[in-house]
Amino acid sequence: MNLDFNEQQKILSDSAQEFLSKECPKELMRQRRDSSTEFNRELWKKMADLGWMGVAIDEDYGGSGGNFSDLAVLLEAMGEACLPAPFFSTAVIAATALQFSNTESTKTDLLPKIADGSLIFSYALIEPGNSYSIDNIKALAKKEGQGFSVSGTKLFVEYAQAADYFLTTAKLENNELVVLVIKADSAGIKIDPFGTLDFAGQCEVRMQNIKVPESSVLAIGDEAVAMLQQIELVSAAGKCVEILGCIQAVLDMSVTYVAGREQFGQIIGSFQSVQHHCANMAVEVDSTRYITRQAVWRIAQGLPANKEVAMAKSYASSAAVRVGKLGHQTHGAISFCDELDMHLYLRRAHAASIAFGDTEYYLEKVAVEIGL
Amino acid sequence: MDIKFSKEEQEFHDEIDEFLQRELPEGWADKPVTWPHDYASSGYQEQGDSDLAEAFLEKVIEKGWVKAFWDIGAERQAYSNMQQAIFDERMSYYRAPTMNSVTTGIVAPMLLRVGTKEQKEKWLPIIASGEATFWLGYSEPNAGSDLGSVRTSAVEDGDDYILNGQKCWSSGAHLTDYSWMIVRTDQEARKHQGLSFFIVDNKTPGIKMDPVINILGDHSFNNVFLDDVRISKDNLIGGKNRGFYNLMTALDYERICLVGIGGFKRMFEEIRDYVKATSHDGRPLSEKPSIRNKMARIATRIEVNYMLFWRTAEMLDRGEDPNVESSILKLTATELARDMAEIAMEILGPYGQITGNSERAPIRGLVSRGFLESISATIGAGTSEVMRNIIAQRGLGLPR
Numbered sequence: 001m002n003l004d005f006n007e008q009q010k011i012l013s014d015s016a017q018e019f020l021s022k023e024c025p026k027e028l029m030r031q032r033r034d035s036s037t038e039f040n041r042e043l044w045k046k047m048a049d050l051g052w053m054g055v056a057i058d059e060d061y062g063g064s065g066g067n068f069s070d071l072a073v074l075l076e077a078m079g080e081a082c083l084p085a086p087f088f089s090t091a092v093i094a095a096t097a098l099q100f101s102n103t104e105s106t107k108t109d110l111l112p113k114i115a116d117g118s119l120i121f122s123y124a125l126i127e128p129g130n131s132y133s134i135d136n137i138k139a140l141a142k143k144e145g146q147g148f149s150v151s152g153t154k155l156f157v158e159y160a161q162a163a164d165y166f167l168t169t170a171k172l173e174n175n176e177l178v179v180l181v182i183k184a185d186s187a188g189i190k191i192d193p194f195g196t197l198d199f200a201g202q203c204e205v206r207m208q209n210i211k212v213p214e215s216s217v218l219a220i221g222d223e224a225v226a227m228l229q230q231i232e233l234v235s236a237a238g239k240c241v242e243i244l245g246c247i248q249a250v251l252d253m254s255v256t257y258v259a260g261r262e263q264f265g266q267i268i269g270s271f272q273s274v275q276h277h278c279a280n281m282a283v284e285v286d287s288t289r290y291i292t293r294q295a296v297w298r299i300a301q302g303l304p305a306n307k308e309v310a311m312a313k314s315y316a317s318s319a320a321v322r323v324g325k326l327g328h329q330t331h332g333a334i335s336f337c338d339e340l341d342m343h344l345y346l347r348r349a350h351a352a353s354i355a356f357g358d359t360e361y362y363l364e365k366v367a368v369e370i371g372l
Numbered sequence: 373m374d375i376k377f378s379k380e381e382q383e384f385h386d387e388i389d390e391f392l393q394r395e396l397p398e399g400w401a402d403k404p405v406t407w408p409h410d411y412a413s414s415g416y417q418e419q420g421d422s423d424l425a426e427a428f429l430e431k432v433i434e435k436g437w438v439k440a441f442w443d444i445g446a447e448r449q450a451y452s453n454m455q456q457a458i459f460d461e462r463m464s465y466y467r468a469p470t471m472n473s474v475t476t477g478i479v480a481p482m483l484l485r486v487g488t489k490e491q492k493e494k495w496l497p498i499i500a501s502g503e504a505t506f507w508l509g510y511s512e513p514n515a516g517s518d519l520g521s522v523r524t525s526a527v528e529d530g531d532d533y534i535l536n537g538q539k540c541w542s543s544g545a546h547l548t549d550y551s552w553m554i555v556r557t558d559q560e561a562r563k564h565q566g567l568s569f570f571i572v573d574n575k576t577p578g579i580k581m582d583p584v585i586n587i588l589g590d591h592s593f594n595n596v597f598l599d600d601v602r603i604s605k606d607n608l609i610g611g612k613n614r615g616f617y618n619l620m621t622a623l624d625y626e627r628i629c630l631v632g633i634g635g636f637k638r639m640f641e642e643i644r645d646y647v648k649a650t651s652h653d654g655r656p657l658s659e660k661p662s663i664r665n666k667m668a669r670i671a672t673r674i675e676v677n678y679m680l681f682w683r684t685a686e687m688l689d690r691g692e693d694p695n696v697e698s699s700i701l702k703l704t705a706t707e708l709a710r711d712m713a714e715i716a717m718e719i720l721g722p723y724g725q726i727t728g729n730s731e732r733a734p735i736r737g738l739v740s741r742g743f744l745e746s747i748s749a750t751i752g753a754g755t756s757e758v759m760r761n762i763i764a765q766r767g768l769g770l771p772r
Contacts (some may be wrong), residue, residue: 001381001454002374003683009373021593069373255768270771272757275764282763283700290679291672297375311672364661370644372658 001291009073016077019050024081026341028349031155031351032084033199037161039085048117053091058099062077062112068234072182072241079245082341082348084199086120086159088238094121094167096234097179100227101218104179106370110165115201122184123164123231124154125207133175134228139170139207141178145212153206160184160191160203167218168207169228178219186210198351230285233309235356237299240292240309240316246349247320248286250327251281252341291315307369315361317353325350377458384455388437388462393429397424397467401467407463407742408635409709410748411585420426425469429502438471438500454476457685465634472548473503477508477629479552482622486610495571505544508626509572509596510619512538519554520564520616524564524598526555533557533608535572535601545594546581549574552622554615557607565614567653571607578602587744624695626753627702628688633681636674636708638743642735643667643716652715652721666715670708677705696767703759706749713742 007014020149028040029193047053056071057063071092078087095114098107113119130136139152145163163184170178182189188208196202219227251369258269268274295312298305324346335342353359377385403421432438438457451459462469470476479497483492498504515521524537535555543550551572558566572579578601584593610618642666647657657663680701687694716739717724726733727740750756764770 001377001686002683003679003686004373006373026561111441120753214737250769255770259770267771268664269764272761275768275770276757276760278768279703279760280765281764286677286680286697287701287704290683291676293373294375294675294679297373308675314668315672315676360665363665363668363672366671367664370667370671372644372667 001340003293005073007120008041009070013073013077016074016224017053017080018220020077020081020083024083026082026344028197029082029084029344030338031203033288037193037201039162039201045117046260047085047087048115049165051115052087053117054095054115057095057115061099061107062115063095068237069296070300072238072296072300075238075241076245079242079348079352080249082246082344086122086162088235088242089123089158089167090114090121091161092238093123093231093235094165094181096231097167097218097227100230101179102223103215103218106215106218110181119164119334120159120162121165121167121181121202122167122205123161124157124160124166125228127153131360134232135221136168137171137177138168139168140182141170141172141212142219143173144211145277147211148178148217149179150180150210150212153204154202155202156196157191157203157205160205161193161201166205169224172220176221177228178217178221179219179224179227180212180268181322182207182210182212186212195263196351198347200351210218232356233299233305236313236362237292237295237305237309237353239352240288240312241296242352243316243320243349244285244288244292246345247285247323249358250342250345250349251278251285253345254278254281254327254330254368256323274330281326283359284323288312288319290317307366310362310365310369313357314366316360317339317357317359317362320349320353379469381454381458382760384451385458385462388459391431391435392466392468394461395428396466397428399477399493400424402736404468404633405738405741407709407738407745408469408639409630409632409706409715410742410745413545416475426502429471432468433500433502438502440474453685453688454682457681459569460629460632461634461681463634465633466637467635467638471502472544473629474552474626475499475504475506475548476507478508478622478625481625483609483616483666485621486587486614486618490606491609504550505548506550506552506571507542508549509539509542509551509555511541511544513540516541517755519619520567522554522567524553524555524558525559526557526568526570526603528551528557528605528685529602531605533569533570533605535578535598535603537598539598540584540593541752542581542594542596543592545574545596546583546591551596554619557612557615561613564616564673566613567619568612569609569615569618570603571609572598572601572603576601576603576690583625587747618749620695621693623754624693624698627698628684628694630753631681631701631705633678633705636677636705636712639712639738640667640670640674641711642717642738646734657719666719670712670715673704673708673711676710677701696763699754699759699762699767703756703763706746707756709742709746713739713746717743 013015023043032039051064051313053076054063055066056068059065098111101107127138141148141150165184168182170176171259188210190206192204193201258274261268291312293303298308327342331342334340483495509518512522526533526535553570553572554567555570556566557568580597582595584595586592627727650657675713684697684701686696687697720734722740723734724739726737728737765772
């Protein structure tokens with residue numbers, strides 16, 4: 001058994017942290033808040049030049065052929081940096097879906113462009129009235145000539161205004177599920193942003209009779225269900241890793257602060273109540289780290305991971321809330337101000353804890369997995 | 373990263389598993405009435421079970437697994453710490469009778485680490501054969517969490533030391549043969565710098581033990597009084613006045629070896645099976661969302677503790693001291709032991725409170741017992757608060 005990064009992953013982790021600490025200051029997240037349509041494309045280009053977009057894409061499709069564990073190393077650093085960019089929907093979700101698909105022409109067309117950083121993807125899954133499950137999808141893909149006509153409304157579509165493509169789901173007329181890619185500039189798409197906690201530019205995307213060719217279908221029926229389950233697994237585990245990066249940063253910030261701040265003529269970090277807040281954060285970070293690594297490793301190895309992912313996501317999602325609260329408490333009033341970065345982590349970690357299934361959603365999955 | 377057993381580890385795991393299934397008496401795991409991570413239990417429910425336990429232990433000794441973890445001649449461990457962890461996990465999962473874990477999990481590795489060649493040759497073989505068992509002589513009336521305040525004194529007299537003082541909360545002192553005892557050998561030194569470890573034979577003249585009855589009504593603790601107890605210098609272990617330093621390591625071992633991680637899984641499975649088989653007010657417990665939620669949380673926390681458990685073993689195998697990490701494990705596992713009992717009480721409703729052997733008691737009355745028994749978990753071997761101090765001060769570098 002070996003719970004740690006291998007040598008290559010250690011190097012990747014160090015270089016990712018170093019790169020992001022230089023190139024991804026928290027000001028980017030504030031800029032993102034103030035201009036909801038764009039993100040920093042210069043940074044995107046640099047990340048692409050480092051090969052990050054294609055870390056988990058096969059070499060045949062322009063990637064470097066790593067596995068999900070390698071990708072997770074980057075996601076942890078991105079969580080720590082609160083990276084405001086559509087990396088997750090592009091390099092994690094779209095790359096997973098396309099590699100899972102048998103639609104060769106579309107894979108050959110799109111994967112290399114994801115790997116080289118020239119395409120941005122958004123993931124459009126949730127519909128009004130639904131939460132995370134794929135059981136009640138109402139968007140419709142009607143057969144029309146050689147292709148389909150797609151109509152429906154999707155919510156919580158991150159970075160929709162920056163996207164080149166949407167990865168989305170719909171039902172065929174025979175009620176089979178379908179996963180497809182849709183060009184963002186297709187006629188009949190309307191995008192309305194709404195503000196959310198972490199400034200990820202989540203939008204409502206309405207599709208009305210969008211014409212798509214047959215080749216945009218990545219999977220149908222059972223294959224589509226399997227693809228969406230795989231996306232959910234990978235995304236949930238990926239969000240655990242992001243949360244881990246975030247809460248590690250909250251812990252680090254808190255320890256640094258309480259070790260320097262004086263009140264009552266003493267360093268506040270010498271007070272037992274403050275020390276115990278910090279210790280509790282450290283325990284949460286460690287617990288999240290290892291339960292997450294197990295889930296990530298199993299996905300990377302292609303082993304069954306439903307139970308491990310459900311446990312990891314239910315744990316990480318609740319740890320995000322607990323650590324966030326303690327991080328604010330240790331900092332006092334300044335933590336309530338925009339100038340301190342603490343709230344950025346709270347926002348990011350909380351959004352990640354909601355994304356792809358929150359604590360309650362995964363606890364029910366755990367209950368099923370343990371035989372209840 | 374490789375989050376599964378290696379081939380060798382898996383084979384070791386399977387070998388132990390088969391051994392336990394073969395050698396433990398039928399239905400054994402449903403007999404002991406102990407809660408995971410307890411410090412309070414000693415007895416078995418039925419007469420004759422302790423004989424069965426002894427017979428089983430003979431087989432463990434025969435197998436060589438009591439001394440599996442050190443190789444006396446070579447003065448090194450014969451098996452990895454991961455293998456030891458695997459052994460502990462399987463044993464605790466089957467609720468197998470164990471050798472006194474203070475002896476095999478703390479005293480033996482401490483001797484191996486800081487004992488002289490002669491001391492190792494003298495003590496390790498009789499530990500391995502089960503002839504020498506130990507209790508921990510740490511706490512005193514005025515030295516509980518603050519073990520640097522130990523006052524029991526040892527004064528040199530020729531080839532001996534003369535010990536005077538009192539030890540308390542001495543679990544199992546009346547059931548074992550020797551004490552692994554920390555005493556003050558230098559009255560002038562600053563408090564942490566004047567302590568040393570001794571092995572003290574219970575039979576030495578001048579030792580008197582009084583029973584202390586615990587919350588469950590069991591005799592588990594003792595007050596031990598030392599009145600001019602003469603101990604040979606050969607029994608001083610780990611260097612004079614090096615006691616506090618050695619204590620830190622001994623406490624690391626203790627926090628790992630007492631976890632009994634498999635016991636959590638086994639206890640959880642019993643509660644789960646009960647929940648599946650039982651209805652309250654005409655509705656299966658397993659269908660109540662709040663119960664499903666609680667059970668899922670517990671299952672997840674058990675899994676977290678498994679990961680933290682393997683981590684400490686892994687660190688030991690790398691030659692690192694998992695000082696902070698064993699404190700994290702101890703904290704999370706013992707808090708889980710208490711929470712699991714509280715949650716089980718909530719799930720069982722009015723039936724949870726039934727004690728003992730009543731037919732109406734769910735799971736042999738274990739839950740009401742665990743509710744009380746688990747109180748010891750977050751106190752013994754360093755309270756949760758002391759664990760948090762260690763994590764904050766030694767782990768995060770915050771000022772003392």
